[in-house]
Amino acid sequence: MKKASKKQKLVFPKNFLWGAATAAHQVEGNNIHSDWWEWEKGGGGTEPSGIACDHYHRFEEDFRLAKELHHNAHRLSIEWARIEPEEGKWNEEVIQHYQEVLKSLHNKGIKTFVTLFHFTLPLWFAQKGGFEEKENLKYFDRYVDRMAYHLGDLVDFWITINEPSVYVGSSYLGGYWPPQKKNFLKLIQVYLNLARTHRSAYKSIHNIKKDAQVGMAMNISTFHSFGGYLPGMIVSKIAKFLANDSFYFLTRDYHDFLGINYYFFHNFSLKDLFLLKKIGLKSIEETMMLKRSDLGWPIYPQGIYEVLMDLKHRHLPIYITENGVADVQDKHRENFILNHLQWLHQAIEEGVDVRGYLHWTLMDNYEWAFGFKPRFGLIEIDYKTQKRTIRKSALTYAKICQENAILLE
Ligand code: BGC
Numbered sequence: 151m152k153k154a155s156k157k158q159k160l161v162f163p164k165n166f167l168w169g170a171a172t173a174a175h176q177v178e179g180n181n182i183h184s185d186w187w188e189w190e191k192g193g194g195g196t197e198p199s200g201i202a203c204d205h206y207h208r209f210e211e212d213f214r215l216a217k218e219l220h221h222n223a224h225r226l227s228i229e230w231a232r233i234e235p236e237e238g239k240w241n242e243e244v245i246q247h248y249q250e251v252l253k254s255l256h257n258k259g260i261k262t263f264v265t266l267f268h269f270t271l272p273l274w275f276a277q278k279g280g281f282e283e284k285e286n287l288k289y290f291d292r293y294v295d296r297m298a299y300h301l302g303d304l305v306d307f308w309i310t311i312n313e314p315s316v317y318v319g320s321s322y323l324g325g326y327w328p329p330q331k332k333n334f335l336k337l338i339q340v341y342l343n344l345a346r347t348h349r350s351a352y353k354s355i356h357n358i359k360k361d362a363q364v365g366m367a368m369n370i371s372t373f374h375s376f377g378g379y380l381p382g383m384i385v386s387k388i389a390k391f392l393a394n395d396s397f398y399f400l401t402r403d404y405h406d407f408l409g410i411n412y413y414f415f416h417n418f419s420l421k422d423l424f425l426l427k428k429i430g431l432k433s434i435e436e437t438m439m440l441k442r443s444d445l446g447w448p449i450y451p452q453g454i455y456e457v458l459m460d461l462k463h464r465h466l467p468i469y470i471t472e473n474g475v476a477d478v479q480d481k482h483r484e485n486f487i488l489n490h491l492q493w494l495h496q497a498i499e500e501g502v503d504v505r506g507y508l509h510w511t512l513m514d515n516y517e518w519a520f521g522f523k524p525r526f527g528l529i530e531i532d533y534k535t536q537k538r539t540i541r542k543s544a545l546t547y548a549k550i551c552q553e554n555a556i557l558l559e
Pocket of ligand 1: 173176312313316369411472510517518526
């Protein structure tokens with residue numbers, strides 16, 4: 151990467167979108183008709199989501215803060231389980247609520263990214279087998295149609311599905327999210343059905359709004375095999391194809407843009423493949439002296455450049471729809487943002503068409519099976535009082551959003 155000279159300014163393209171992302175179940179609270187709520191009630195995960203950040207009622211305050219922090223874009227998800235709490239029963243008040251939410255953003259000059267499925271499902275749908283059954287896809291199609299009709303004028307970017315690979319991996323392979331199945335055959339079925347679902351959602355939204363921008367958010371990681379060790383290289387290539395590329399392969403002509411969530415650094419070197427680090431040899435992450443988040447995830451900012459360069463040949467506009475760090479003390483976040491953005495800027499310099507960056511996340515929230523402990527927020531939440539406090543790193547990021555540039559000392 152070009153070393154910045156003293157007080158160098160790295161300017162981003164005109165109209166670049168800056169903001170943060172959230173997901174309904176993680177922030178809204180009381181998502182009582184969802185499969186996750188039921189699962190939490192039965193003891194799933196570390197703790198129940200409860201009222202979470204009460205964002206369902208406090209969205210106005212939260213968006214005011216986002217505006218104060220100079221965000222000009224925001225990603226949120228709408229909750230199908232609230233909209234259609236029972237099969238075929240549509241809750242008009244909830245639809246109106248989401249219209250208000252989106253209007254609030256529009257009135258503040260904030261562009262909207264709206265996710266239709268971010269890991270949670272209506273309980274009734276999950277009980278019918280969810281995305282395991284091809285038969286069930288019609289229910290999701292119906293929901294998408296309605297949303298395109300009712301919200302279409304207020305949505306700037308549609309994200310049909312969030313991270314299919316993480317969803318199937320966590321729910322059908324690792325078995326640590328509902329429906330907690332460890333079943334490879336089901337994993338394949340769900341994956342293929344999600345691809346079908348994306349393709350038909352893409353078409354439905356375009357049928358209703360011709361000029362809609364429709365994409366999805368994919369979890370894209372870096373895959374390495376340091377040391378040029380052949381089996382490691384092969385495993386890393388296969389893992390990369392499955393995790394990063396296979397879903398795009400199944401949905402290739404159905405993207406107006408690419409939504410990229412970047413978090414992970416994976417490496418398959420000799421030591422790691424044969425678990426030699428278990429006997430005390432240093433892992434690659436240790437050798438590279440990568441810092442780690444509170445969840446133990448290595449922090450590798452250069453990776454955002456690597457994944458962007460790898461996606462260049464797809465010739466689609468790219469938005470980073472998530473990137474962030476669990477960091478309760480806010481000791482890594484500022485550098486995390488600065489370093490990732492410098493690498494992102496470098497990718498733009500080298501011709502990648504990146505048009506926006508949405509940090510994960512606006513405020514601390516319910517981190518799925520890990521509960522409330524990991525804190526990814528630009529804004530800190532006191533869950534006892536629901537008080538919002540802007541973190542120092544959020545101010546650094548706000549400056550970047552305001553200037554559309556990074557000023558390097
Ligand atoms: C998900 C978010 C999650 C974040 C941090 C992403 O995979 O889309 O819902 O909170 O990672 O783990």
